Amino acid sequence: MKEQTQILHSIPVDELTGSISVPIYQTSTFVQEAPGVNKGYDYSRSNNPTRKALEDTIAKLENGTSGYAFASGLAAIDAVVKLLKTGDEIIAVDDIYGGAFRLFTHVYEKFGISINYVDSTNSDNIAKVVTSKTKLIWIESPTNPTLKISDIIAIAAIAKKNDILLCVDNTFASPVSQKPIDLGADIVIHSATKYISGHSDLIAGLVITATQELGDKIKFIQNASGAILGPFDSWLALRGIETLSLRIRQHAENAQKIAEFLIQEKLIKNVYYPGLPSHHNHDIAKKQQKYFGGIVTFDLVIDDKELATAIVTNTKLFKLAESLGGVKSLCCLPCEMTHKSIPAEKRYRSGVTDSLIRLSVGLEDADDLIADIKQAIEIAVKQTAEIIAK
Incomplete structure (x- = not known):
């Protein structure tokens, strides 16, 4: 069956x-x-x-x-x-x-x-x-x-x-x-x-x-x-x-497209997604997971909380909120939201930098989500031009 x-x-x-x-x-x-x-x-x-x-x-x-x-x-x-x-x-x-x-x-x-x-x-x-x-x-x-x-x-x-x-x-x-x-x-x-x-x-x-x-x-x-x-x-x-199987498949398909887009962005330092061949333990993920999931995380070449905040507050389709896994896309800044209770030193040791952004990729059209990320980055770059210039 x-x-x-x-x-x-x-x-x-x-x-x-x-x-x-x-x-x-x-x-x-x-x-x-x-x-x-x-x-x-x-x-x-x-x-x-x-x-x-x-x-x-x-x-x-x-x-x-x-x-x-x-x-x-x-x-x-x-x-x-x-x-x-x-x-x-x-x-x-x-x-x-x-x-x-x-x-x-x-x-x-x-x-x-x-x-x-x-x-x-x-x-x-x-x-x-x-x-x-x-x-x-x-x-x-x-x-x-x-x-x-x-x-x-x-x-x-x-x-x-x-x-x-x-x-x-x-x-x-x-x-x-x-x-x-x-x-x-x-x-x-x-x-x-x-x-x-x-x-x-x-x-x-x-x-x-x-x-x-x-x-x-x-x-x-x-x-x-x-x-x-x-x-x-x-x-x-x-x-x-009842719809879990259908949703997971679509979440993963959208997330893969977004991860592949993000690795091309100059402002982004690391993209974390198990479906990328560059991801650490990608081969283990392939062995034990049927799909690679609907979460994509990335940090910036400039590890600056203000720049990251400017990105997550300028998205339109990705709503800034705690939680994940819903049909509508969400974004968050873990250092100030989901992982704020963890001391900064410990956060950094595990890879949770001040510029780390987590995307919960929903079931919207992937092209629309990619366009939303693009425009948010463009606005953030303009708003924080002095930080980037340094």
């Missing part, structure tokens, strides 16, 4: 009514036949039919045993970290999402969980720092925002050899493009806010596990902590999944 067919028919028809769209069970509680005797549902924090449909669907798409839906991507990350205890260590990708860095460093470090940030594009860097305290390896591939690619198979082998859990943030790739569990990961997470929903209209997070034993632990944490996704947002995420 082809992927688009599989996606559409992995979402169940309602058994009670035959509804082709999963019903929104907007209820807090369920009537029981007798104390403890029910139809599988007693309270919507513990379980809800709409949320369960989403959880079962994402588990199928990621080839996992179970899936769990949370109120945000960070709530999903938080649930995974709660598998650990005081004294444990996380090895995390250095080019990490700013919200994850904030959670790891400013919340969990004070509870005695240490974080070791490494460049995971070379799996040997991870192998070198593994200790007896290491209990979790955390990678994004591609990373946010410089789109670094890590060899998931190689890192999974290191994790298994040392009895360490491997969690892969698959937000940028999506299950249409990459299936980390098939590559050896124990846990996959998504900010479903992004490509899963695809329309910039909800906040959600997903956790998928390779084994039911691990899934049961996540389920316990989900119920105990209570950061669950509501029925309506679960339904919105399911609706987004």
Whole structure:
């Protein structure tokens, strides 16, 4: 069965009514036949039919045993970290999402969980720092925002050899493009806010596990902590999944054209996109991803925040906003937006300069998006002529 067919028919028809769209069970509680005797549902924090449909669907798409839906991507990350205890260590990708860095460093470090940030594009860097305290390896591939690619198979082998859990943030790739569990990961997470929903209209997070034993632990944490996704947002995420394959394909096609345009621009120093042969670990991306994704990042030959700001504030189709993965194109300046919580020195070490611009390429016509970038650069050059002259 082809992927688009599989996606559409992995979402169940309602058994009670035959509804082709999963019903929104907007209820807090369920009537029981007798104390403890029910139809599988007693309270919507513990379980809800709409949320369960989403959880079962994402588990199928990621080839996992179970899936769990949370109120945000960070709530999903938080649930995974709660598998650990005081004294444990996380090895995390250095080019990490700013919200994850904030959670790891400013919340969990004070509870005695240490974080070791490494460049995971070379799996040997991870192998070198593994200790007896290491209990979790955390990678994004591609990373946010410089789109670094890590060899998931190689890192999974290191994790298994040392009895360490491997969690892969698959937000940028999506299950249409990459299936980390098939590559050896124990846990996959998504900010479903992004490509899963695809329309910039909800906040959600997903956790998928390779084994039911691990899934049961996540389920316990989900119920105990209570950061669950509501029925309506679960339904919105399911609706987004129906077009996921089609959208990812178009996002990637547009992004490839934009990346190829950007490498010709004189004002641009580096273009980060896994689909470019010049991209570090391009060959690994080709091996483990079906598509190269819809995010393109670049920095300027003049590493100046004012010049970069002038570009992102003069686009017309690319809207200046946080987030990514929606049908409409967005742009952002990570140093002042998504990654502002990361100290400047650490940002620079991982490649997040003051002039780094991240594009979330939408589903508009690629030629129109390229024209928009061109005119924004032209205006920015005029506005910052003195900076460029220096």
